[in-house]
Amino acid sequence: MSLHPLFLKNKIKELILETSVNPQSLHGFSFINSSMTGKELKLAEVLDNNLKIAKETNRPLCQDCGTVQFFVEKGVHFTFSGGAGLETILNSAVKEAYEEGFLRKSMVIHPFERKNTCDNTPAFVHMKETDGAELTIYVMLKGGGSENVSNMKMMTPAEGREGVADFVFETIKKAGGKGCPPYFAGIAVGGTFDTVGTFAKEALIKKENDDDELKTIVLDKLKDLDFGILGFDGSFPVADVYVKTVPTHIAMMPVAVVLNCHSLRIGKFSTENKNDR
Amino acid sequence: MIDKILSTPENEFLEISGTIFTIRDQSCKFLAEYIKKKKNPFKDENLIFFFAGPTPGFENGNGSIGPTTSSRMVPFFEMLISLGAKALIGKGDVGIKGKDILEKSNVSYLSAFGGAGAYYGKTVEKMETFLFPELGPEAIYKIEVSGFPAIKIY
Numbered sequence: 369m370s371l372h373p374l375f376l377k378n379k380i381k382e383l384i385l386e387t388s389v390n391p392q393s394l395h396g397f398s399f400i401n402s403s404m405t406g407k408e409l410k411l412a413e414v415l416d417n418n419l420k421i422a423k424e425t426n427r428p429l430c431q432d433c434g435t436v437q438f439f440v441e442k443g444v445h446f447t448f449s450g451g452a453g454l455e456t457i458l459n460s461a462v463k464e465a466y467e468e469g470f471l472r473k474s475m476v477i478h479p480f481e482r483k484n485t486c487d488n489t490p491a492f493v494h495m496k497e498t499d500g501a502e503l504t505i506y507v508m509l510k511g512g513g514s515e516n517v518s519n520m521k522m523m524t525p526a527e528g529r530e531g532v533a534d535f536v537f538e539t540i541k542k543a544g545g546k547g548c549p550p551y552f553a554g555i556a557v558g559g560t561f562d563t564v565g566t567f568a569k570e571a572l573i574k575k576e577n578d579d580d581e582l583k584t585i586v587l588d589k590l591k592d593l594d595f596g597i598l599g600f601d602g603s604f605p606v607a608d609v610y611v612k613t614v615p616t617h618i619a620m621m622p623v624a625v626v627l628n629c630h631s632l633r634i635g636k637f638s639t640e641n642k643n644d645r
Numbered sequence: 646m647i648d649k650i651l652s653t654p655e656n657e658f659l660e661i662s663g664t665i666f667t668i669r670d671q672s673c674k675f676l677a678e679y680i681k682k683k684k685n686p687f688k689d690e691n692l693i694f695f696f697a698g699p700t701p702g703f704e705n706g707n708g709s710i711g712p713t714t715s716s717r718m719v720p721f722f723e724m725l726i727s728l729g730a731k732a733l734i735g736k737g738d739v740g741i742k743g744k745d746i747l748e749k750s751n752v753s754y755l756s757a758f759g760g761a762g763a764y765y766g767k768t769v770e771k772m773e774t775f776l777f778p779e780l781g782p783e784a785i786y787k788i789e790v791s792g793f794p795a796i797k798i799y
Contacts, residue, residue: 410658414758415761418760418762418764419763422763425767427763427767428700428763428766429762430763431698431699431700431709431782432760433700470700470701470702470708471702472698472699472700473782474782513713513759544738545736545738598759598760600756600796630760
C-alpha cells in the first residue's frame with residue numbers, strides 16, 4: 369500500500385475537523401440515563417444539547433480544541449510517494465485544520481515563556497511499526513483541564529489490583545469537577561515510567577479492556593465518589609473505564625490514569641477502510 | 646441583570662442575558678499592568694466577567710466558548726471588583742480566599758458548565774474585542790449573550 373502525502377494530509381485534516389465537531393468516539397452517546405432527576409438531569413441535557421448543537425451548527429464541541437496526539441500504526445510495507453516524513457505531514461494537517469476550522473490554538477512554544485505557536489502545532493506523534501502494508505492513524509484532541517488531573521505512580525507489585533483501584537479512586541476523587549466529568553478513564557498497569565502513560569491513552573483511544581477483574585474492583589470503588597456531572601451533586605462522575613495491562617519488570621508496577629473530559633474526541637483513519645484509500 | 650443574579654438563591658440554575666466581558670490568565674495580568682498607568686477601561690458599573698477564552702469562529706458564525714477554572718483567577722478578584730465587577734462566572738470552586746473576597750464585597754459567583762463550548766457559543770449574539778487583541782483567545786472580549794445557563798454558587 370502506498371499513499372500520496374497530500375492525500376494523507378487532507379484526509380487527516382478532515383479527520384481533525386470532524387473530531388472537533390462530531391467525533392467518532394461519541395457517535396450515539398448520551399449523558400442522560402433513567403436514574404437521573406432534577407439538577408443532574410438538566411446538566412445531562414446541556415451536555416447532550418452540546419453534542420447536538422456542535423454537529424448542527426458546525427461548532428467545536430469545546431472551546432479548548434486541545435493538544436493533538438496521533439497514535440500511528442504503520443505497516444512495514446506501507447510507503448509514501450514523496451519525501452516528507454509522517455510527522456511533517458501530520459503537523460501540516462494540524463496547521464491547516466486549526467486555521468480553516470476556526471479552532472482555538474492552545475499550544476505555547478515554551479513552558480516558561482508561554483508564547484502561542486499560533487497554529488496549534490506541534491502535535492505529539494506515537495509511532496509503531498507493524499507487520500503488513502496498512503496504515504492506521506488515531507487522532508486524539510485533548511483539552512488541558514482533564515490532562516492536568518491525570519496522574520501516574522510507580523507502585524509496588526505487592527499492591528496488586530486493590531492498590532491500583534485505590535489509586536484510580538484517589539485520582540478521580542482529587543480531580544473532582546476540575547477536568548469536566550463525567551470522565552472517560554484510561555488505566556494502564558505495567559510497562560515502564562515513560563511508556564505507561566502512553567499505554568493508558570491507548571486503552572482510552574481504542575476503548576479496550578483486558579482486565580475485567582480490575583475494572584470490576586475499580587467500578588465498585590467509584591460508587592463512593594461524591595460528585596456527578598461537572599462536579600455538581602449527582603451520580604454520574606465516570607462515563608466509562610478502560611484497562612490495559614502490559615508486561616513489566618519483576619520489581620515494578622507502573623500505573624497511569626488518564627482522565628478525559630466529557631468531550632471525548634477521538635477519530636480513526638485506516639487504509640483498511642476503503643474510503644480512506 | 647445584576648439584580649436577578651444577586652437575588653437568585655444559591656445552588657439555583659439561572660439564565661443570563663446581556664453584556665459580559667471575557668477575561669482569563671494573561672488578560673488578568675495585562676489588565677493589572679494597564680490600570681497602573683491608565684484609567685478604568687470599563688465604562689459600565691455593574692460588570693459581569695466570564696473566565697473564558699473563545700475559539701476564533703465567531704467571525705465565521707460558528708464560534709465556541711466556555712468557562713475556564715476560576716481558582717486561577719482568585720489573585721485578580723479584588724482588582725476586578727475595584728473596576729466594577731458585580732458577578733464573576735467561571736468553572737469550579739474558588740476556595741476560601743475567593744469566597745471571602747466575594748462575600749465582603751457582595752459580589753456573586755456563578756459556575757458555568759465546563760466544556761459545553763458549542764452550547765454557550767450559540768448563546769452569543771454579538772462579540773467584539775475590547776482590550777488586548779494581541780492575546781488572541783486570552784483577549785478581553787465584550788459579548789452579548791442570551792439564555793446563557795449557569796448555577797449560582799455564592
